[in-house]
Amino acid sequence: MNLPKRADLSDTFCPVGRSAELLGDRAVLLILRDLFFGRRRFESIAVNTGLGPQLVSARLKLLEGEGVVGRHAYQDRPLRHEYRLTAKGKDLFDVLYAMRNWAEQWAYAPGETGGGPAMRYIHRACGADVGTSTACPGCGVPLGYGDLKGEPSPALSAEQAAKSG
Amino acid sequence: MNLPKRADLSDTFCPVGRSAELLGDRAVLLILRDLFFGRRRFESIAVNTGLGPQLVSARLKLLEGEGVVGRHAYQDRPLRHEYRLTAKGKDLFDVLYAMRNWAEQWAYAPGETGGGPAMRYIHRACGADVGTSTACPGCGVPLGYGDLKGEPSPALSAEQAAKSG
DNA sequence: ATAGTAACTATGATAATCATAGTGACAAGT
DNA sequence: ACTTGTCACTATGATTATCATAGTTACTAT
Numbered sequence: 001m002n003l004p005k006r007a008d009l010s011d012t013f014c015p016v017g018r019s020a021e022l023l024g025d026r027a028v029l030l031i032l033r034d035l036f037f038g039r040r041r042f043e044s045i046a047v048n049t050g051l052g053p054q055l056v057s058a059r060l061k062l063l064e065g066e067g068v069v070g071r072h073a074y075q076d077r078p079l080r081h082e083y084r085l086t087a088k089g090k091d092l093f094d095v096l097y098a099m100r101n102w103a104e105q106w107a108y109a110p111g112e113t114g115g116g117p118a119m120r121y122i123h124r125a126c127g128a129d130v131g132t133s134t135a136c137p138g139c140g141v142p143l144g145y146g147d148l149k150g151e152p153s154p155a156l157s158a159e160q161a162a163k164s165g
Numbered sequence: 166m167n168l169p170k171r172a173d174l175s176d177t178f179c180p181v182g183r184s185a186e187l188l189g190d191r192a193v194l195l196i197l198r199d200l201f202f203g204r205r206r207f208e209s210i211a212v213n214t215g216l217g218p219q220l221v222s223a224r225l226k227l228l229e230g231e232g233v234v235g236r237h238a239y240q241d242r243p244l245r246h247e248y249r250l251t252a253k254g255k256d257l258f259d260v261l262y263a264m265r266n267w268a269e270q271w272a273y274a275p276g277e278t279g280g281g282p283a284m285r286y287i288h289r290a291c292g293a294d295v296g297t298s299t300a301c302p303g304c305g306v307p308l309g310y311g312d313l314k315g316e317p318s319p320a321l322s323a324e325q326a327a328k329s330g
Numbered sequence: 331a332t333a334g335t336a337a338c339t340a341t342g343a344t345a346a347t348c349a350t351a352g353t354g355a356c357a358a359g360t
Numbered sequence: 361a362c363t364t365g366t367c368a369c370t371a372t373g374a375t376t377a378t379c380a381t382a383g384t385t386a387c388t389a390t
Contacts, residue, residue, distance in 0.1 A: 013321040015268035015283045016198040016261055023264060024191030027378095033181040042337050052379060053338060078387040080336060088271050094263035094299070096181055099188060102260060103180035106253050118180045134259070134299050134307065142299065156178035192347095207368050217348060218369060243356040245367065 027051050027059045040082035048163055093145040101132040113153050121148040192216050192224045201261055205247035213328055258310040266297040278318050286313040
């Protein structure tokens with residue numbers, strides 16, 4: 001086993017503290033990101049995040065134990081599993097989306113992304129570019145899991161291609 | 166020095182990845198939480214978070230280096246500093262608030278907080294209980310840094326008192 | 331029979347964290 | 361003057377976690 005020895009979730013009554021026990025871990029965040037983007041397979045996650053297989057394995061077990069991801073067989077011979085966000089996991093959308101918004105506003109040097117955002121999001125329902133809003137600027141609907149379609153900037157898309165190729 | 170050797174922020178173009186370099190750390194998250202609650206002093210943060218002084222020191226330096234917190238002298242003899250969120254730091258409000266909302270919905274056993282949330286938030290402008298919304302349910306205004314007044318549940322308030330006493 | 335793919339596990343070196351103790355600069359009390 | 365106390369740290373050594381690399385299992389495809 002290689003689960004980090006962290007405090008029990010119930011070690012504090014503070015809600016931010018409880019979230020931090022789970023989310024205060026770079027590997028967990030990167031894996032969640034990949035799951036939100038539809039990457040469900042172990043190898044795919046390991047390659048894209050750049051994390052070693054041992055860490056990915058340990059974190060997926062942790063996430064599964066917390067009920068944030070579920071493990072589902074997608075074939076029998078040989079037996080293979082994929083990982084999917086549960087409802088509890090999908091509800092982390094707001095956290096990851098807030099992280100994305102913050103980074104778009106603060107984490108890039110001027111011009112680094114060529115003018116636009118590193119990743120542009122379009123509201124599926126109405127086609128509007130949502131910018132960094134939490135409610136669609138076109139139709140006013142609050143944004144949640146599954147509502148958005150991401151379009152990576154050329155730089156980000158090149159980076160991802162380099163990893164999988 | 167005890168700064169963790171993490172990848173450069175600019176190691177990825179993915180905005181969630183960039184945020185994760187900073188926020189994917191339990192200590193960083195707990196320190197930010199305390200700063201959002203108005204704790205500005207080293208000792209106060211160290212005691213409330215339960216982190217050792219060395220970790221607090223290392224993370225405050227990291228946060229200062231990233232421009233998320235500023236260091237300000239509050240007295241001269243002896244020279245003492247306090248830490249405050251910068252604009253870049255205050256903009257992390259949405260992330261911490263999303264973490265809080267998720268935890269309120271998923272991280273407590275039924276009845277653990279005695280019926281209500283672990284921490285209740287009131288919209289200062291109109292007095293409405295905001296629940297776990299991102300816009301005030303009373304007046305519709307989107308919620309941001311400084312808009313809310315927190316009221317800890319008895320359990321949480323007892324926990325905090327135990328730390329400082 | 332050999333190579334390939336997917337999902338891991340094992341191992342050892344390196345790095346981070348924790349618990350505990352100590353330091354420096356001063357204020358206040360005896 | 362001397363002890364005690366406060367605040368913001370720094371130092372040290374033991375414990376843990378992480379990273380890089382290699383190996384394993386169970387198959388399929390050629």
